[in-house]
Amino acid sequence: MVEREEMGDLAGDSYPVDEINRVKRRHDRGAYDEATVHALLDAAALCHVSYIIDGQPFCTPTLFWREGRQLYWHGSAASRMLRNLSDGEPVCLTVTHLDALILARSAFNHSADYRSVMAFGHARLVEDPEEKRRALVMMVDRLYPGRTAELRPTTDQEIKATSVISMEIERASAKIRAKGVIDDDEDYALPIYAERLPVRTIVGAPEPCSRLSPGARRPDHLGGYRADRPFDEALAEAHAAAYRD
Numbered sequence: 001m002v003e004r005e006e007m008g009d010l011a012g013d014s015y016p017v018d019e020i021n022r023v024k025r026r027h028d029r030g031a032y033d034e035a036t037v038h039a040l041l042d043a044a045a046l047c048h049v050s051y052i053i054d055g056q057p058f059c060t061p062t063l064f065w066r067e068g069r070q071l072y073w074h075g076s077a078a079s080r081m082l083r084n085l086s087d088g089e090p091v092c093l094t095v096t097h098l099d100a101l102i103l104a105r106s107a108f109n110h111s112a113d114y115r116s117v118m119a120f121g122h123a124r125l126v127e128d129p130e131e132k133r134r135a136l137v138m139m140v141d142r143l144y145p146g147r148t149a150e151l152r153p154t155t156d157q158e159i160k161a162t163s164v165i166s167m168e169i170e171r172a173s174a175k176i177r178a179k180g181v182i183d184d185d186e187d188y189a190l191p192i193y194a195e196r197l198p199v200r201t202i203v204g205a206p207e208p209c210s211r212l213s214p215g216a217r218r219p220d221h222l223g224g225y226r227a228d229r230p231f232d233e234a235l236a237e238a239h240a241a242a243y244r245d
Contacts, residue, residue, distance in 0.1 A: 016032075017173075020120055043239075045064075102181055126165065142239055181195065202229065
């Protein structure tokens, strides 16, 4: 586990704002403070990484995790994304939580409630052996605190076959809509049904492997992933435990 002091989160800190990360449409929904940005990142497991190779845009979904202002993600050493994001290439990493669909009285006012983050920086390949090994531990322990210590040791070949990319968050913005149904004043009197339709990703009942060895039991550190719990809540709790946040 990583001590809080290493995380670098200071109350009140914000990311610089410029034309790259400034929320231009509905700027009242934007936030640039670390507390908001980091909370949304920590409540997610999957991100989308956008980059350009030889003039062609790409966007790759991948698992990721955060340490302070540093983001990490991994993949096969043969991955096109990882081969091309090794030398300070500019990157935009995004996360979105869809919270509700909004059905209004006009097509124009149909919308969604959501929480999102755009993080900007320059990607680098993690080449230091100690940093890479530590990152590969946290790749697992960020989701399941303490699990790596219970697993068989990772082999040198497995480490060689896996690449890790790191990106310092240089700029970031969060954008949040939590308004529910908003119609034009004159439309509220119309006999048209409108509603907010909540959307949740919920943890399902665990499905143990059919080839478990006798006596193998579900470890206590998986207790946060219990059936019917909101997934983002479980992820945020796991991140906090992994980093003693």
